[in-house]
Amino acid sequence: MSRTAATAATVLLAAACTGGDNAGGFGTVLSTLDVDAAVGTDVVVLDVAPRPAGPPVALVAAPRAGQGWLVDLRSGAPTAVPGVDPGSELVVADDGTPLVVGTALTRVGGAVLPLPLGGPPDAVALDGDTLHLARGTHLAAVDAGIGAVRAAATAPAPVTHLARTPDGGLAALADSDGVVLLRLTADLHPAGDPVELVPEPESTPTALQVTADGTVVAAAYVNEAQDAGRVVRVVDGEVSTVADLEGTDDTALDLAVDPAGRVAYLVLSASYHPAELTAVDLVTGEVSGAVGLCGGAGAFGALALDADGETLTAIGSCTDADGPQTTAFALG
Numbered sequence: 001m002s003r004t005a006a007t008a009a010t011v012l013l014a015a016a017c018t019g020g021d022n023a024g025g026f027g028t029v030l031s032t033l034d035v036d037a038a039v040g041t042d043v044v045v046l047d048v049a050p051r052p053a054g055p056p057v058a059l060v061a062a063p064r065a066g067q068g069w070l071v072d073l074r075s076g077a078p079t080a081v082p083g084v085d086p087g088s089e090l091v092v093a094d095d096g097t098p099l100v101v102g103t104a105l106t107r108v109g110g111a112v113l114p115l116p117l118g119g120p121p122d123a124v125a126l127d128g129d130t131l132h133l134a135r136g137t138h139l140a141a142v143d144a145g146i147g148a149v150r151a152a153a154t155a156p157a158p159v160t161h162l163a164r165t166p167d168g169g170l171a172a173l174a175d176s177d178g179v180v181l182l183r184l185t186a187d188l189h190p191a192g193d194p195v196e197l198v199p200e201p202e203s204t205p206t207a208l209q210v211t212a213d214g215t216v217v218a219a220a221y222v223n224e225a226q227d228a229g230r231v232v233r234v235v236d237g238e239v240s241t242v243a244d245l246e247g248t249d250d251t252a253l254d255l256a257v258d259p260a261g262r263v264a265y266l267v268l269s270a271s272y273h274p275a276e277l278t279a280v281d282l283v284t285g286e287v288s289g290a291v292g293l294c295g296g297a298g299a300f301g302a303l304a305l306d307a308d309g310e311t312l313t314a315i316g317s318c319t320d321a322d323g324p325q326t327t328a329f330a331l332g
Contacts, residue, residue, distance in 0.1 A: 025258070026265065026277060026312045026331040027291055031074075035060060035315070035326040038076035039069045043326055045315050047090040048073070048302035049098070056304035056313055057098060058328070059090040070098055070108065073304075073313050073328045081108060087120030091131070093144070099126065101133070105147060113147030116140050125162035125170060127186070132170055134159035139188045153188035161208035161218075171216050173197075173205040179220045181234060197232045197239065198222055206253035211261035217282060219255045219266065221248060229253050231264055233282045243285040247273030256303040256312055257282070267293065267300040267314050275300060277314060277331060293329050294318035 035058065036042050043060040046068070050056045055074040061067065061084045068084030071077070085102030092098050100106040102120045105113040115121075117135040125132045131144040136158045141151040157176035165171050169191055170184040179198040183191040198205075198220045206229070207219040216234040222244075229248040233241035245253075249270035256265045264282055268290075269275035275298035279289035293300070293314065300316030312331045317324040 025263075026279075027289075028332060029291070029293065030311065030330045030332045032330070033073060033076050033328040035071055035073075035076075035328055037325075038071050039078045041065070043069070045301050045326060046084065046086070046088050048304045048313070048315060049090045049092045050304050051092045051307060052094060052096055053307050055306050055311065055330075057090070057092065058302075058315060059084070059088060059098075059100060060326070061086070061088075068100070073315075074330065079108065081106065085120045089121060089124045091124055091126040093126065094128065099131070099144060101131065105131065105142070105144065107144075115142060115147070116149050116152070123159050123162040123172070125164055127164045127168070130186070132162050132188075134162055134172065139184075141186070141188060151187040153184075155182065156190075156194070160205045163208045163210045163216075165210050166212060166214050171208060171210050173208050173218055173220075175205060177201040179203050179205045179218070181216060181218065183237075192237060195234055195237060195239065197234070198230055203230075207255040209255060209257045209264075211257060212259075213261060215261050215282075217255065217257050217261075217264050219253050219264075221253060225249075227270065229266075231255065231266070231280045231282075233264075241282055241285045243280045243287055245278070245280075245287065249273075250275075250297060250299040251316075252301040254301060254303045256305050259305075259309040265303060265312060267303065267316065269294075269298045269300050269316070271297050273297065275316065275318065277312075291331065295320070299324070 046059045048058045058071045068081040069078040088102035098108045121133040123134040131142045137155045139153045157174040161173040172182040181195040202224040204221040209217045227249045229245040231243045247268040247270040264280040275294040276290035298318040314329045
């Protein structure tokens with residue numbers, strides 16, 4: 001997903017930080033947080049995860065130092081996590097406990113448990129006490145408390161993203177000469193036929209969300225240059241909405257979906273395109289409501305909603321004379 005010693009957010013003037021329409025409700029930059037300053041060194045953002053209460057949390061690392069931190073994206077408070085693998089991902093349990101998932105599973109403040117995939121996963125989803133993992137075509141379901149493997153399977157193509165579905169199963173994005181959506185049961189068996197989302201063979205899946213009613217929203221680059229993207233909504237196993245995007249060069253093309261499942265949010269940024277939060281109407285496919293995050297271009301990674309759905313956080317850095325600073329933008 002995802003980038004010294006002020007840890008409090010800096011409130012920005014709304015007049016300097018808004019633009020376009022209201023981006024489906026997130027029309028103002030409320031505050032920013034210098035994530036590098038929060039931990040006292042330049043960091044790389046590995047992942048961002050929502051929490052059951054409050055703002056999201058980021059997993060960041062200083063790779064040369066072999067050190068990682070969890071950072072509260074509103075207060076800036078850091079928690080050290082030693083020995084974080086470069087490809088680690090972050091999930092948060094229902095009780096609020098962060099789990100760092102790499103070659104091993106680290107329950108922050110608790111045990112470190114081995115995992116069965118031989119390296120950091122490509123995709124992670126946590127459902128209760130079951131951790132679902134994918135690495136290439138290898139799938140596993142692991143007891144998050146003791147590390148025991150509950151199920152294992154092989155996917156028909158490399159899996160890049162996993163998400164829980166309301167029926168207790170999983171949705172998965174797979175890279176198979178194009179982007180396809182797979183449905184899996186909780187024990188990792190196929191459930192129905194794959195759904196083709198992006199047919200272009202040079203496409204790359206970038207994000208997956210599932211709403212409370214089971215609607216799937218996915219994002220992907222559609223070409224090798226990664227300067228064009230697409231958002232696709234799937235309802236009842238059928239593609240219902242497609243929105244094409246330009247100016248995706250310098251963004252991870254992550255997405256967040258509002259609690260009502262009506263609007264998807266992404267950051268578009270490129271050398272020729274200012275860094276902007278952009279809204280996609282998931283019913284009509286209309287792309288609108290840009291909110292400027294930088295005066296010009298920037299590089300952006302993850303997006304996450306607060307637990308109450310009232311604030312959206314985007315992590316990135318603006319391209320300016322001061323050099324890159326990993327910044328969390330809170331929008332409301």
